[in-house]
Every structure is written in C-alpha cells, then in structure tokens.
Amino acid sequence: MSKVLVSDPIDQIGIDILSQVAQVDVKTGLSPDQLVQIIPDYDALMIRSGTRVTQEIIEAGTQLKIIGRAGVGVDNVDVPAATRRGILVVNSPEGNTIAAAEHALAMMLALSRHIPAANQSVKAGEWDRKSFTGVEVYKKTLGIVGLGKIGSHVAKVARAMEMRLLAYDPFLSSERAEQMGCHLVDLDLLLRESDYITLHLPKTPETQHMINAESLAKMKPTARIINCARGGIIDEEALAIALKEGKIAGAALDVYESEPLGESPLRALGKEAILTPHLGASTEEAQVNVAIDVAEQIRDVLLGLPARSAVNIPGLRPDLLEKLRPYLQLAEILGNLISQLTGGRVESLNVRLQGELASNESQPVVVAALKGLLSTALQERVNYVNASIEAKERGIRVVETRDAAVIDYTGSLRLSASGPNGEHTVTGALLGDNEIRITNIDDFPINVPPSRHMLFTLHRDMPGIIGKLGSLLGSLNVNIASMQVGRKIVRGDAVMVLSLDDPLPDGILNEITQVPGIRDAYTVTLPTS
Ligand SMILES: NC(=O)c1ccc[n+]([C@@H]2O[C@H](COP(=O)([O-])OP(=O)(O)OC[C@H]3O[C@@H](n4cnc5c(N)ncnc54)[C@H](O)[C@@H]3O)[C@@H](O)[C@H]2O)c1
Numbered sequence: 001m002s003k004v005l006v007s008d009p010i011d012q013i014g015i016d017i018l019s020q021v022a023q024v025d026v027k028t029g030l031s032p033d034q035l036v037q038i039i040p041d042y043d044a045l046m047i048r049s050g051t052r053v054t055q056e057i058i059e060a061g062t063q064l065k066i067i068g069r070a071g072v073g074v075d076n077v078d079v080p081a082a083t084r085r086g087i088l089v090v091n092s093p094e095g096n097t098i099a100a101a102e103h104a105l106a107m108m109l110a111l112s113r114h115i116p117a118a119n120q121s122v123k124a125g126e127w128d129r130k131s132f133t134g135v136e137v138y139k140k141t142l143g144i145v146g147l148g149k150i151g152s153h154v155a156k157v158a159r160a161m162e163m164r165l166l167a168y169d170p171f172l173s174s175e176r177a178e179q180m181g182c183h184l185v186d187l188d189l190l191l192r193e194s195d196y197i198t199l200h201l202p203k204t205p206e207t208q209h210m211i212n213a214e215s216l217a218k219m220k221p222t223a224r225i226i227n228c229a230r231g232g233i234i235d236e237e238a239l240a241i242a243l244k245e246g247k248i249a250g251a252a253l254d255v256y257e258s259e260p261l262g263e264s265p266l267r268a269l270g271k272e273a274i275l276t277p278h279l280g281a282s283t284e285e286a287q288v289n290v291a292i293d294v295a296e297q298i299r300d301v302l303l304g305l306p307a308r309s310a311v312n313i314p315g316l317r318p319d320l321l322e323k324l325r326p327y328l329q330l331a332e333i334l335g336n337l338i339s340q341l342t343g344g345r346v347e348s349l350n351v352r353l354q355g356e357l358a359s360n361e362s363q364p365v366v367v368a369a370l371k372g373l374l375s376t377a378l379q380e381r382v383n384y385v386n387a388s389i390e391a392k393e394r395g396i397r398v399v400e401t402r403d404a405a406v407i408d409y410t411g412s413l414r415l416s417a418s419g420p421n422g423e424h425t426v427t428g429a430l431l432g433d434n435e436i437r438i439t440n441i442d443d444f445p446i447n448v449p450p451s452r453h454m455l456f457t458l459h460r461d462m463p464g465i466i467g468k469l470g471s472l473l474g475s476l477n478v479n480i481a482s483m484q485v486g487r488k489i490v491r492g493d494a495v496m497v498l499s500l501d502d503p504l505p506d507g508i509l510n511e512i513t514q515v516p517g518i519r520d521a522y523t524v525t526l527p528t529s
C-alpha cells in the first residue's frame with residue numbers, strides 16, 4: 001500500500017480521501033532534518049505553507065511521486081528540483097479565492113472603523129467613543145493591484161458597496177478590467193488617487209518592494225493599504241515609517257517579508273495598523289476546498305490517473321509525455337519569451353505547429369505555450385489544466401494552425417502574439433539531441449539557445465553598433481556570454497540576441513536605445529535551469 005505523509009495541519013476530509021488508497025501519517029511540526037530522515041518511506045507528501053520542501057528533502061524522497069500543496073502558492077516547494085526528479089507538484093489554485101478576498105474586504109472595513117482597537121478598549125473596561133470615529137468606504141476610490149481571481153472578487157463586492165474602482169494589472173486588457181467595473185490605470189495614478197489600495201498580485205523579483213518609500217510618498221495622507229497577497233511586496237520598514245509619520249492613514253497586513261513575523265517596527269504601531277497571522281485562507285470552507293482538491297489529486301496520481309492541477313508536469317499518457325516533454329519545454333519557453341517581448345498584454349496568440357508537431361497528439365504543446373505566456377502574470381497559478389481557461393477568461397484569442405510541410409527542423413513551433421504594445425513572432429525547434437533553439441525572432445533567422453538573462457535589440461545593420469553595445473554593457477559590469485545577429489539583407493534591419501551572465505540594471509534599456517542605429521531593445525528572463 002502507498003504511504004502519504006501529511007506534514008502540515010489539513011482538514012480531516014483530506015485525510016479521509018487519502019486513506020481510501022494509502023496509509024496516511026500525519027506528522028506536523030517536523031524539523032527539516034527529521035523530514036529528510038523519514039521522507040524516503042513515502043510515496044506522497046501533502047503540505048500547506050508551513051513545510052519548506054527543499055532540494056535536500058526532494059532528493060531524500062527516493063519513493064516520492066507527488067507533492068500536494070493544499071493552497072495556491074508553491075513558493076515553499078523547490079519545483080525545479082521536483083521536476084528534475086520527475087515528481088509531480090499539484091496545488092489548489094481556486095480553493096481559497098473567496099476566503100482571501102473576504103479577508104481583504106474585512107481588513108478594509110476593520111481599518112475604516114478601528115474595530116480591533118475599539119474591541120480591545122471595551123474589553124479593557126473603557127467606553128471611549130471619541131477615539132474611534134471612522135470613515136465610510138461608500139463612494140471612496142479602491143485601487144486594486146492585481147485583478148486576477150481574488151482581485152476580481154474584491155472588485156465585485158466593492159462595486160456593491162458603491163466604491164469607485166481603479167485597477168493596475170499590466171497583464172490584463174482594459175476591456176476585461178471594464179467588464180469587472182474597474183478602470184485600468186498605471187500604478188502611479190492608482191497610488192495617487194486611491195483612498196484604499198489592496199494588493200492581489202504574486203510576489204516575483206519584479207514585485208518585491210513594489211510598495212516602498214517612494215510609492216508610499218505618492219499616496220494620499222488619508223489612504224489605507226491592505227496586503228493579503230504575499231509578504232515582501234511591501235517594504236515593511238518604509239511602511240512603518242510612513243504610518244508613524246502620518247504619511248498614510250492606515251495599513252492592514254496578513255502576510256510578511258518573513259513569517260512568522262519576528263521583531264518588527266510594525267508591532268509597535270497603534271490603531272493605524274492591523275496585523276493578522278496569514279489568515280487569508282483560514283476559513284472552514286477554504287480548508288475543506290483545498291484539502292479535497294489536493295487529496296483527490298494525490299489519490300488519483302497514486303492510482304495511476306492524471307492530476308487536474310499539475311504545477312510542473314501535465315497528466316499525459318507516459319509514452320506521449322516522454323515524446324512531447326522537450327516540445328512542452330520549448331513551448332513554455334517560447335510562450336514566456338513572447339509574453340515578455342509584447343510587454344505581457346497579449347490580445348491574440350497564433351500557435352503554429354510545424355513538421356512532426358503538426359500531428360493531433362501535439363495539443364498539449366499549445367497548452368504549454370499558453371502556460372508559458374501566462375506564467376509571467378500568474379506564476380505557479382497557471383498550469384496545464386487551467387491555462388486554456390485562464391487565457392479565455394483574460395480575453396486572449398488563441399488561433400491554432402498546423403503545417404506538416406515545414407521541414408526545416410523535425411518539428412518546430414511558431415508563436416505570433418499581438419496586443420496594445422505591438423506584434424511579435426518567435427519560432428523555436430529542437431536539435432537532434434533535444435536541445436532547444438530559438439530559430440527566428442520577428443522573421444529574422446537566428447539560432448540561439450534560450451538562457452536566463454537575454455537582451456534582444458532591433459537595429460540597423462551597420463559598422464560599430466555591436467562594439468558600442470558591448471562597451472556599454474561592459475561599463476555596467478554585465479558579462480556577455482554569447483551574441484548573435486540575425487538579418488535578412490546586408491545593412492538592412494537586423495536583430496541582435498545576447499545571452500548575459502548577469503541581469504541588466506534597471507532603466508538601462510533607455511540608454512541602449514540611445515545608441516545610434518538601435519531602434520528597440522527588450523530584456524527577457526527565461527526559466528531555464
Ligand atoms: N493571504 C492568503 O492566505 C492568501 C490566500 C490565497 C492567495 N494569496 C495570494 O494572493 C495573491 C493573488 O492570488 P490570485 O489567486 O488572485 O492570483 P491570480 O493569479 O488569479 O491573480 C494575480 C493577478 O496579478 C496580476 N499581476 C501579476 N504581476 C503583476 C504586477 N507586477 N502588477 C500588477 N498585477 C500583476 C496578474 O496579471 C493576475 O491578474 C497571490 O499572491 C496569492 O499567493 C494569499
């Protein structure tokens with residue numbers, strides 16, 4: 001019989017489902033060393049946010065087939081390490097959406113009416129009505145940063161309270177935002193105009209400290225900010241200073257840069273700050289939803305059936321998966337690349353399957369391209385199962401074409417995306433040993449392997465331009481690992497593709513486009529190992 005280890009508290013209903021097919025051991029509060037010691041006995045591991053599943057634990061889990069995260073975020077799982085070992089990682093992208101949205105709304109109202117402080121005061125024997133005069137949310141402006149599943153539920157309820165809604169989400173079209181009753185604006189305007197700001201976006205290197213001293217300074221002195229998304233999106237030190245100095249009126253936080261929250265200036269604040277211990281998903285209903293969702297997937301996988309919310313590997317027939325695996329990786333990389341070239345806001349995507357990829361069995365490759373496209377916005381919340389639905393819900397028109405006659409490589413994939421920032425096309429293929437190559441950008445032929453940090457320029461093919469760009473990057477201490485130029489005619493338009501050892505410093509694209517002859521430049525970060 002299979003064995004499942006449950007290392008965080010999960011609802012009993014999940015244990016009951018797992019017990020249908022496996023011996024279930026619930027052992028919470030294990031140290032990393034204890035987990036490394038016992039994990040070799042288990043076929044599956046079920047966690048919430050409390051267990052950190054490191055590469056060491058994954059490597060010790062020689063029998064592990066699946067790791068199930070009862071919740072959305074898999075930031076506590078080393079997913080690349082699991083993928084390398086062929087271990088499936090599944091989550092529950094929607095089980096706690098309503099819970100998290102309602103927590104943010106509760107925080108907004110609690111902040112407005114000083115409910116926690118007033119409650120404390122009455123319990124302390126006082127009857128102080130003067131100190132707790134609040135404000136109404138009616139007709140006030142709510143700025144929603146991240147209009148995904150949780151943000152859009154917040155929008156729906158806030159509309160019913162007759163709030164004016166602004167939203168900032170660089171990966172969503174204005175039409176889609178308008179359908180949700182929100183006016184899509186840039187972050188600067190949202191910060192300046194909102195009475196309440198609520199964050200519902202993922203934590204990524206780009207969103208780390210998105211709310212910092214500079215952004216707090218743009219907010220109204222009467223503004224209140226709520227973070228029920230992820231710690232680290234707000235710079236906590238800057239927030240504590242802004243609250244102490246009255247630069248903004250209040251903040252309600254559920255998530256922190258480091259959890260559990262240790263010594264922090266936030267703890268010393270008065271009624272202007274409300275702090276909860278990561279309770280966004282802690283409702284009876286959400287815990288039942290996520291426990292069922294993830295336990296059913298673990299049960300199914302242990303029975304040899306596919307999972308419905310695989311974060312890392314699609315639930316395909318093993319022989320087909322083996323055949324398609326390198327193409328799925330190619331498709332994800334190209335999807336991710338084209339999303340970054342088009343600035344994330346894609347309205348239509350044309351997926352062209354060429355050569356051997358034109359067969360009907362290649363449908364998962366289209367899904368992988370969508371997963372890659374959406375992963376810049378949705379991170380681990382997009383998977384092989386929901387990618388097509390997410391694309392549809394975000395108003396992306398997907399057109400699929402097949403052409404078996406293209407035989408420059410055994411199989412190749414061409415993606416064309418268009419949106420308000422223009423149109424781009426990328427093509428990629430596999431070399432004989434399944435090595436991925438980007439073979440074409442905007443109809444310029446190239447042949448480069450994808451790498452973590454890349455720079456693409458569109459320029460006029462003329463003497464000296466490569467040297468100027470090289471010196472500029474050198475002066476910034478950015479090392480070029482490889483460089484290639486693709487052109488159609490000599491001294492015509494050309495693209496330059498550079499693989500860099502280091503990320504480019506912020507703001508440098510402007511300087512690059514100042515180099516005479518360079519018309520456009522894009523930096524790209526790709527998820528390569
Ligand atoms: N407090 C909790 O217990 C709790 C519970 C559930 C989810 N969460 C967190 O809430 C957040 C939102 O979850 P969701 O399910 O709505 O996710 P989602 O993927 O449905 O939506 C996220 C939205 O953020 C947008 N986005 C991405 N990068 C952005 C950026 N730089 N600026 C603005 N918007 C950006 C995306 O386009 C997307 O629309 C996540 O961080 C998730 O981990 C917290």
Ligand SMILES: O=C(O)CC[C@@H](O)C(=O)O
Binds near residue numbers: 074
């Ligand atoms: O309570 C939890 O398990 C964390 C919930 C939430 O942050 C998630 O990512 O799903």
